[in-house]
Amino acid sequence: MRFLPLTLALLLVGCDSTYSDSEEPRDTTAPVITLAGANPLSLNFGEAYVEPGATAQDDTDGDLTASIAIDGTVDALTEGTYTVQYSVSDAAGNEASATRTVQVGAPPALGVATYEVTFEATWSMDTHPADFPPNAHFSRLVGAVHAPDLALFDVGTMASDGIKDMAERGVNTALQGEVAALGDNAAYLSGPILNDAPDRGTMTFTADGDAGLTALSLVSMVAPSPDWFIGVDALARVENRQWIDDATVELAVYDAGTDSGQSYRASNAPTSPRLAIAESDHAYFADARRFIGTLTIRRLP
Numbered sequence: 001m002r003f004l005p006l007t008l009a010l011l012l013v014g015c016d017s018t019y020s021d022s023e024e025p026r027d028t029t030a031p032v033i034t035l036a037g038a039n040p041l042s043l044n045f046g047e048a049y050v051e052p053g054a055t056a057q058d059d060t061d062g063d064l065t066a067s068i069a070i071d072g073t074v075d076a077l078t079e080g081t082y083t084v085q086y087s088v089s090d091a092a093g094n095e096a097s098a099t100r101t102v103q104v105g106a107p108p109a110l111g112v113a114t115y116e117v118t119f120e121a122t123w124s125m126d127t128h129p130a131d132f133p134p135n136a137h138f139s140r141l142v143g144a145v146h147a148p149d150l151a152l153f154d155v156g157t158m159a160s161d162g163i164k165d166m167a168e169r170g171v172n173t174a175l176q177g178e179v180a181a182l183g184d185n186a187a188y189l190s191g192p193i194l195n196d197a198p199d200r201g202t203m204t205f206t207a208d209g210d211a212g213l214t215a216l217s218l219v220s221m222v223a224p225s226p227d228w229f230i231g232v233d234a235l236a237r238v239e240n241r242q243w244i245d246d247a248t249v250e251l252a253v254y255d256a257g258t259d260s261g262q263s264y265r266a267s268n269a270p271t272s273p274r275l276a277i278a279e280s281d282h283a284y285f286a287d288a289r290r291f292i293g294t295l296t297i298r299r300l301p
Contacts, residue, residue, distance in 0.1 A: 027092035031058040033068065035086065040101040046241060049074035049102060051084075058090045074102045077240055110209020113243045114300045116202060117141075117218070123197045123292035130284055133224050133264045138199070139170030141191035143218035143231070144179045145207050150186060151234050152179070152217040156276050159256040163219065163277070167229040167256035168268075170221040187213060194220070198293075204300070207237050214238040218295065226261030226269065228253050228280060232295055243299060251293040253280040 037052025056064040072084035082102040089095040119141050125132045143152060152175070153163050162175030172190075179188040192201030207214050219231035230251040237244050257275030259268060262282070285292070 027060050027090065027094065029059050030094040031056045031061070031064050031088050031090050031096045033086050033088060033096050033098040035098055035100055037100075040103055042103045043074070043076060043105065045079060045105050045107040046076055048076055052100075054086050054098065056088045056096065058094075060092070061090045064088050064090060074104065076104055079104050079106050107241045110214075110238065110241065110243065112206050112208050112210075113237065114204060114206045115216075115237070116204050116298050116300055117191065117216075118200065118202045118296045118298070119192065119194065119218075119220070119293065120200045120296070121194050121197050121293040123222070128284060128289050128292070131264055135224065136197035136264075137223050138194040138197065138230070139166065139221035139223055140172060140193045141201065141203065141218055141220045142166070142172045142175060143189050143191075143216065144182075144186040145189060145205055145213045145237075146179075146182065146186035146215050146217065146234075147212045148215040148234060148236060148238075150182060150215070152219065153231065153233050153254075153277055155233075155254070155278060158274050159258055159277050163229075163256055164227070164258045164274075166219055167221055167225075167227040167254075168259055170223055175219075184211065185213075189218065191218070207243075209238060209243070216297065222253055222292070224264050226259035226263075226266050227256040227271075229256060230254065230293060235297070237297075245299040247297045249295045249297075250291040251295060252290055253282075253285045253292060254278065255280045255282075 033054055033056045035054045043049060054068055056068050058064050068086055068088045070084060070086055072082065074082045084100040084102060085097065087095065087097045121138055123136065153159060160178055162178040165171045165174045176188050179186050189205050191203030194201050214237050215234045216237060217233045219229050222228040222230060230253060232249050255278055257277055258271055260271045261269050
């Protein structure tokens with residue numbers, strides 16, 4: 001058996017030791033994220049969320065603030081708790097994260113708002129000369145202030161009996177009953193009769209935000225006619241938890257889909273089965289003659 005000289009053996013061991021010592025130590029330390037501003041952060045309802053930001057430091061890579069990814073949204077118009085996530089990684093792949101909690105407070109009480117409605121009928125011999133009836137008028141302006149997810153009429157759906165009676169005869173008993181059947185979700189409104197055309201009439205109503213009665217629907221028969229009427233349906237009076245002050249709506253003519261008469265003074269011709277409510281396509285109301293009046297809704301002080 002032969003042995004290496006002791007000097008050579010020590011030299012080889014020394015070479016191994018020198019190579020191992022030259023390796024760079026592995027980076028296993030994650031960056032540190034520091035949130036700026038409050039955490040948790042409280043916002044009043046409707047107060048915009050402004051991102052406070054954050055900083056990130058790494059013991060090897062230094063300042064990583066510019067590399068922070070921020071994820072999460074805050075809906076300032078919906079009460080609740082939201083989270084915003086912050087994340088960053090260094091060159092070695094070490095990851096860090098942090099979370100901010102944002103609390104949006106309850107909406108303020110809306111209370112009540114009183115509005116004035118002005119119905120101005122522009123329908124006249126001058127604006128609509130074809131077959132204009134000598135006794136042109138509008139039935140009583142009626143409707144409801146109600147919850148925004150309800151409807152008295154809806155284009156594309158069948159007319160209720162209340163809308164049928166209003167549109168064909170200007171009789172509102174059934175419609176008043178339909179509103180009453182909605183209970184606390186609606187309150188019936190009764191406004192002026194316009195005995196002439198053109199003419200003008202006004203009414204007032206009170207919307208109750210805390211009771212959820214924030215939408216307005218109004219209708220009136222175009223008289224005489226088979227089943228034609230004007231109206232607005234579920235016109236919102238609140239936006240972003242604030243009362244809307246003013247609105248003006250141009251009034252087109254709707255066909256209730258319950259009578260097939262084709263002129264103002266046509267004989268009764270019940271439509272069976274009923275058709276869906278639609279804007280009238282009659283030549284009387286074509287093109288520039290589409291609108292026959294306006295409704296102006298103004299919030300009172």
